[in-house]
Amino acid sequence: MRPPTAPPTIEISFPDLSPWERGNTGIPYAWRFESKRAGPQVTLQALTHGNEVCGAIALAKLLEWAFRPVRGTLTLIFANVEAYLAFDAADPFASRCIDEDLNRLWTPDVLDGPRQSRELTRARTLRPCYDATDFLLDLHSMTDPCPPLGLAGRQRKGLELAYGVALPEHIVIDEGHRAGRRLRDYAFFDDPADPRSALLIECGQHWEHASPAVAMQAALRFLRHFGIASPEFLDERLDREPLPAQRAIQxxxxxxxxxxxxxxxxxxxxxxxxxxxxxxxxxxxxxxxxxxxxxxxxxxxxxxxxxxxxxxxxxxxxx
Ligand SMILES: [Zn+2]
The missing domain is CATH 2.40.50.630 (OB fold (Dihydrolipoamide Acetyltransferase, E2P))
Structure with missing residues (x-):
């Protein structure tokens, strides 16, 4: 067994995101596509943490395929690209963030406060995208090998969303971290009286071979749950393996x-x-x-x- 301090092998290649830099929203690396048919405003996010590449692979694929929603609106966000671009395989954990954790900033006192950091600047820039989101999927990965986890937050609606998406097998009901609020718990996403909701999925270890496929299947299932993708598009790409029954951990x-x-x-x-x-x-x-x-x-x-x-x-x- 390798000692726990040795960095794990990087089994996946990092996509070139430069084709997606310009965005079409006025915000770099943020893309929005609107159907003529009314429907929910769905956002898929990758790179909340700069070294968690599996979600970026999935979103880049959706962009390459020129995926368009058949109803509602789809927003695709590569969040902390500055950290992603700083990735160094010799020190792979360092590029989780630049100045601070982008996923601990999501309360009004922090977002509207006087403090400055590169992550806060990005959070403030992206905030209108989340304010316009009904349902958010935030794609992450984990430091250590672990089966994929859905983080449903503490509200019943988060667990229902995880069950609706139908993966991963293990769903965690939790309140987040004392160090600061996560995006998945931002504002109305954490309000039990508001129907808007978010799901964070940890797709496996950051750089293991299986994680990008988990991220892609999670994204496809999320699109399917909200009727955003056509059956033909999904038929071609959805994994046919039967999914295990989900289990919730409080x-x-x-x-x-x-x-x-x-x-x-x-x-x-x-x-x-x-x-x-x-x-x-x-x-x-x-x-x-x-x-x-x-x-x-x-x-x-x-x-x-x-x-x-x-x-x-x-x-x-x-x-
Ligand atoms: Zn993460």
Missing amino acids: VTDVVTIATDDFGFVIPVAGLDVVAKQGTLLARDGEREIRTPYDECVLIMPARRPRRGETAVRLGRFVA
């Missing part, structure tokens, strides 16, 4: 790293289930982190734990 605890001396004390991997309550998982300085109940599911344990960030989220399967 996040109960978010372990946020408090010190510079954090470490897991047992081997951890995404979706590992720890059988016994009270099992010691990690130490954070003097603090011991133990499983709060039996059959505790570990969600996206951090490969490179850093103070202030989420080390792992704990959850349990729910009906």
Whole structure:
């Protein structure tokens, strides 16, 4: 087994996004296509994190195919392209962002506040696109190998959207991170009384061979769910394999790293289930982190734990 600090192999090639730079919305790398038939405003987003390339491969394909919605509106966004362009295979985790995490900025106090960063500038530029979105699919990938995960947020409508899309198998019901709000939880997406909704899908490990296909199937299923794509278009491209029944995991605890001396004390991997309550998982300085109940599911344990960030989220399967 490779040591956990060795960077994983890059199995996929990074697409040239320069053909898509100009956009058609007045915003670089943002494209909008409108059908003459009324319908929902759907947005597909890639590169919220600059080194999570699978979604960019899927969106570039839709653009190459000159896909057009058969009803409603489709917006395609490559979000943090500046970080994407900074990707360096010798230091592949560095290009998650430039100045700060673009996916922790999505509250009015941050967006409307005085603080400046390159991610905040991009977030402020793109914000009108999200304000005009009814349904958002935000395509991500993960640091460590893990089966794909749908992150449905904390509202019932998010879980219903994930079930409507019908993949991936594992859906996480969660409130996000203390370090700041995610785009998928932005404004009305997190309002239980508002029908607009968002889904974040983690398509697998960032650079593993399988992730781009997961991103593409997720995008196609999302388009299908909203009647945005013609049956002929989908017939040609949708995976025919039967999908497994979906399972929801309720996040109960978010372990946020408090010190510079954090470490897991047992081997951890995404979706590992720890059988016994009270099992010691990690130490954070003097603090011991133990499983709060039996059959505790570990969600996206951090490969490179850093103070202030989420080390792992704990959850349990729910009906
Ligand atoms: Zn991400």
